[in-house]
Amino acid sequence: MISWPFSSCTRNVALGSSSTTVPGNSRVSSLAIKILRCRARGCAASSRVALAPEAGNCKAWWTRARRRPTLGGLWGETPLAWDRIHFAASDAADAQAARRDLVRRYGQTPPADADVIVALGGDGFMLHTLHDTIHLKTPVYGMNRGTVGFLMNDYAEDGLRERLEAAEHYVIHPLKMRATTVHGLTTESLAINEVSLLRATYQASRLRILVDGKERLPMLICDGIIVATPAGSTAYNLSAHGPILPIEAEMMALTPVAAFRPRRWRGALLPRSAHVTIEVLDPAKRPVLAVADSTEVRQVATVEVAFHNAVEIELMFDNGHGLSERLLREQFS
Missing domain, CATH: 3.40.50.10330 (Probable inorganic polyphosphate/atp-NAD kinase; domain 1)
Structure with a gap:
């Protein structure tokens, strides 16, 4: 049994005799995370699942249960009926x-x-x-x-x-974009697919790339650059000849759009812990816009991107x- 505390209540879940490793961004972790999540849903919610005796009167919502061999025959409680x-x-x-x-x-x-x-x-x-x-x-x-x-x-x-x-x-988990404009205004937004920076005029953009505070490219001359999640790697990222990432991959893809200098740079694969900073060089002459899925910010000076693991x-x-x-x-x- 695994005992997992939620404020004043406890949920006990039988995982069988074998130990279970639950990696991130996987089908198994989805089930484990949702089973061990307590969400107040009112009295009706507690009547729709069979709670362990230790749960007391705590109200909880659990995701739909179904048996998964990877968890060794996990579920013994009455599952939800997807009636809502x-x-x-x-x-x-x-x-x-x-x-x-x-x-x-x-x-x-x-x-x-x-x-x-x-x-x-x-x-x-x-x-x-x-x-x-x-x-x-x-x-x-x-x-x-x-x-x-x-x-x-x-x-x-x-x-x-x-x-x-x-x-x-x-x-x-989505990416979190923090974009600061040339006027000092800051916008934060989430991106499920990708964060992209694109030139806003006929002139190519000039960008400086830092990863975890360390300069990796002093100047990238290009039409733009994409930071993509595994789930979004088959969208704009793939169209820009970026790599397709398995959903279990603990990484993000950094892909240039029509790179001119360095001409042979095809991008990078970064660990999911990476914090990417993109600085726009000469933004007055070569303006750049930033997009997080559908949220657009114009005249950006600096854009920071990292995974938002809390979401x-x-x-x-x-x-x-x-x-x-x-x-x-x-x-x-």
Whole structure:
């Protein structure tokens, strides 16, 4: 048994006889983290799970339980039934029609009370949904009603609760961008895919790159530079010929966009603990803008980027089609 304290209460979880190592950014860690997370959800929440005797009257919300061989037959308590679903849809006609059909069939729960949020649209809407609901710490399951749909599951109206029951869970951490403009104004924003710096005029940007306070490139002449997460490594980063990172990789990708000098520099792979600082050289003559997913800051002078380990985002994928498999498959496409 593992005893995990949450303020005045305790959750006990049986892990079997074998010891279990739980790495970061993996399917196993997703389950372990969510099981050992206590969230106040009111009296109704405690009636939907069977709590250990030591739990007392503490109210808790646990993620949907399902047996995983990697945890040695983990779950003995009564799992949630995914009966509280919130459906969110993009403005596209197909997404709106799907939302109406699904709400009619499964009902609609406010996002703050939902067991899961189902996003209907494309990858852009998925990112929008993740940003909008990040404070809720509720898992998000996407169904493709858009175009590319790398982060989405196939759309089907039938058997949704069964798909949620069998889904693979992944916990990812976003990047945190701190951008300071030439006027001294500071903007902080999270990026699930990437932080990018781009030239704002016809002239190439000139950037100085520091990692953990140490200068690594005194001058990079380029159209821009990208700092990408593993989850976002198949997006803009891949289009700029950056590497695809496995979701389990404890690193970030630093990828130039159309580098002119040094001409042969193709970027770097940095540990997830790295703190990247990018200084804009001559910003008055060669202005640069910074973008964290969809948050744009113009006339930046300095941009700092690092993983925000305190923020967790949980994604759900159909069994056998998880994020690890998608990233691996993309490398052979």
